[in-house]
Amino acid sequence: MSQVTEVTTQASCCDDEFDPALLTVDAALERISATVTPITDIEVVPLRAALSRVLGQDLHSPVDVPNHTNSAMDGYALRFDDLGADRLTVIGTAWAGKAFTGVAATGQCVRIMTGAIMPEGTDTVVMQEQVERNGDTIRVAAGQKRGQHIRRAGEDLAQGSAALHTGQTLMPADLGLVASLGIGELPVLRKPRVAFFSNGDELRSIGEPLELGEVYDSNRYTLHGMLSRLGVAFNDLGVVPDDRDLIRDIFLRAANMADVVITSAGASVGDADYVKDVLGEIGEVRFWKIAMKPGRPLSFGRIGKTFFFGLPGNPVSVMVTFYQFV
Known part of the structure; x- marks a missing residue:
C-alpha cells in the first residue's frame, strides 16, 4: 500500500513553506468522490x-442448477423404504448423460454413477463402498438415511x-x-477511457538524443503500466512541450476521446507551466495543491464531462498520487 504523509509542520529550508490553506488528503478524496460519476454505458x-x-x-439463471435431481456418488439408487429387505435386485445402470429409462419397483435398485439422473421410483443413493454385491443382488449396510447423496434440481440455483x-x-x-x-x-x-501525456520542454521520448538539461520521459511508461494493470482503455498522447496553444489543443483532443485525462509535470507554478491557466479557460479546476508529500502539486478538475488529474513530475510522486487518488 502506498505510504503518504500529510504535511503538518514547517517544511525544510529546501522546500516551499507549508500553506495551511492546502487541502488535506481526506478533503481531496471527498472532493473527487463528490465530482466523479460512475460509468453506466453497457x-x-x-x-x-x-x-x-x-x-x-x-x-x-434460465434453468435450474442442477437441471435434474441426480446422484452425488457412485453407488446404488433405491427406495429408502426397501432397506428393510435382506437383498435388493439390480435392474440396470444409470450413467451421467445417459439416464436409466425404466422404473424401479419395490425390492429393486439401479446402479448409478455420479451426476446421473435419479431413476423413477428411487429416492436415496447408497455409496458403493457400503454395498455388498453378489451377481444381480445387493446387500446394504445399516445406518443409511432417507434422501442421502442426492443433489436436488435447483439446489444450487x-x-x-x-x-x-x-x-x-x-x-x-x-x-x-x-x-x-x-x-x-x-x-x-464499458471500460473507462483514459488519455494521458507528459508536459515539459526538457522531456524527450526514448530513442531521441538528449541535449544539455534534457531528460527522458519515464512517467508515461509508469502510467502505461499502472493503467494496463487496471484493465482500462487508454491512449498515450506523448510529450507536449511548454506551449500554451499546444497544451490547449491536446487537452481539448484528450477530453473529446476520454473519460479521464491524466498529465504528469506542468502542474507547478513556474513561468512556463501553462496547464493551470489553460484548464481555467477551457474547464474547471477543483483543487491545485494538497497537503501531502510526496505529491503536493496534484490537481483535479474537469473539462466538460471529462475528469482531469494533473500529477506531479517527480516519478515517485506520480506513482503515489496515482494510487492514492486516481
Whole structure:
C-alpha cells in the first residue's frame, strides 16, 4: 500500500513553506468522490472476453442448477423404504448423460454413477463402498438415511434466481458458472477511457538524443503500466512541450476521446507551466495543491464531462498520487 504523509509542520529550508490553506488528503478524496460519476454505458461481450470486467446487469439463471435431481456418488439408487429387505435386485445402470429409462419397483435398485439422473421410483443413493454385491443382488449396510447423496434440481440455483449481480467484477469462477447456464455473452460496463501525456520542454521520448538539461520521459511508461494493470482503455498522447496553444489543443483532443485525462509535470507554478491557466479557460479546476508529500502539486478538475488529474513530475510522486487518488 502506498505510504503518504500529510504535511503538518514547517517544511525544510529546501522546500516551499507549508500553506495551511492546502487541502488535506481526506478533503481531496471527498472532493473527487463528490465530482466523479460512475460509468453506466453497457456493452455485450463474448464470455471469454468478460474476465475482470464489471457486470452491467443482474444475471438470472434460465434453468435450474442442477437441471435434474441426480446422484452425488457412485453407488446404488433405491427406495429408502426397501432397506428393510435382506437383498435388493439390480435392474440396470444409470450413467451421467445417459439416464436409466425404466422404473424401479419395490425390492429393486439401479446402479448409478455420479451426476446421473435419479431413476423413477428411487429416492436415496447408497455409496458403493457400503454395498455388498453378489451377481444381480445387493446387500446394504445399516445406518443409511432417507434422501442421502442426492443433489436436488435447483439446489444450487433455482430457475429465475440471480446468479450474478450488477457491479460484480467477473472472476474465472464466474465465467465457469455462466458457461454452466449455457450463456455465451455477458452485459458489462464499458471500460473507462483514459488519455494521458507528459508536459515539459526538457522531456524527450526514448530513442531521441538528449541535449544539455534534457531528460527522458519515464512517467508515461509508469502510467502505461499502472493503467494496463487496471484493465482500462487508454491512449498515450506523448510529450507536449511548454506551449500554451499546444497544451490547449491536446487537452481539448484528450477530453473529446476520454473519460479521464491524466498529465504528469506542468502542474507547478513556474513561468512556463501553462496547464493551470489553460484548464481555467477551457474547464474547471477543483483543487491545485494538497497537503501531502510526496505529491503536493496534484490537481483535479474537469473539462466538460471529462475528469482531469494533473500529477506531479517527480516519478515517485506520480506513482503515489496515482494510487492514492486516481
